[in-house]
Amino acid sequence: DTEVTQTPKHLVMGMTNKKSLKCEQHMGHRAMYWYKQKAKKPPELMFVYSYEKLSINESVPSRFSPECPNSSLLNLHLHALQPEDSALYLCASGQQSGSTNEQFFGPGTRLTVL
Amino acid sequence: GEDVEQSLFLSVREGDSSVINCTYTDSSSTYLYWYKQEPGAGLQLLTYIFSNMDMKQDQRLTVLLNKKDKHLSLRIADTQTGDSAIYFCAEREGYQKVTFGIGTKLQVIP
Numbered sequence: 435d436t437e438v439t440q441t442p443k444h445l446v447m448g449m450t451n452k453k454s455l456k457c458e459q460h461m462g463h464r465a466m467y468w469y470k471q472k473a474k475k476p477p478e479l480m481f482v483y484s485y486e487k488l489s490i491n492e493s494v495p496s497r498f499s500p501e502c503p504n505s506s507l508l509n510l511h512l513h514a515l516q517p518e519d520s521a522l523y524l525c526a527s528g529q530q531s532g533s534t535n536e537q538f539f540g541p542g543t544r545l546t547v548l
Numbered sequence: 549g550e551d552v553e554q555s556l557f558l559s560v561r562e563g564d565s566s567v568i569n570c571t572y573t574d575s576s577s578t579y580l581y582w583y584k585q586e587p588g589a590g591l592q593l594l595t596y597i598f599s600n601m602d603m604k605q606d607q608r609l610t611v612l613l614n615k616k617d618k619h620l621s622l623r624i625a626d627t628q629t630g631d632s633a634i635y636f637c638a639e640r641e642g643y644q645k646v647t648f649g650i651g652t653k654l655q656v657i658p
Contacts, residue, residue: 482645537646540590
């Protein structure tokens with residue numbers, strides 16, 4: 435299995451809702467990433483998990499809460515989001531340091547906050 | 549983070565070669581990458597080059613690296629309509645981070 439899957443594909447939520455994005459990979463990668471991508475912009479790194487521990491948080495607001503329950507799964511819990519948080523949220527996985535650090539991306543979750 | 553710069557748009561005719569250019573700023577980058585993103589989809593890694601290489605060829609793709617000028621290019625031979633997408637140049641920053649350029653939209657005219 436050489437792909438990263440993400441669910442849901444699309445999500446519409448209100449500013450008071452709580453929702454979660456899910457990401458899964460079965461390539462044995464020990465690094466997993468969350469990116470946010472606005473239209474016509476490159477992906478912006480949000481979080482990095484390394485061996486199931488949070489290793490990088492790019493000063494992301496606390497209304498985004500990542501979780502890595504095991505080496506194959508990565509979640510992003512959303513609460514009290516703002517309309518400007520509407521974007522494509524991409525998950526990626528990759529090998530650890532010492533390798534080429536190729537990152538394999540999922541198809542993304544298109545999030546709309548009303 | 550470091551800046552990675554790319555031109556925004558490139559239009560070529562089907563069958564011609566496309567050349568997408570990129571400049572980066574971190575001279576210590578060990579790996580540089582090219583990713584492709586089709587509309588509404590995630591990013592697909594096309595190829596990468598290690599910083600001690602000048603060139604890498606992979607089927608229709610040729611990557612050229614000029615480390616002195618911090619310039620990276622991606623040449624796509626015999627460009628097809630299926631190559632229409634946004635192409636991101638990216639550089640490795642530290643152990644775990646990758647910094648992406650703004651992306652070049654490639655339009656292939658039949």
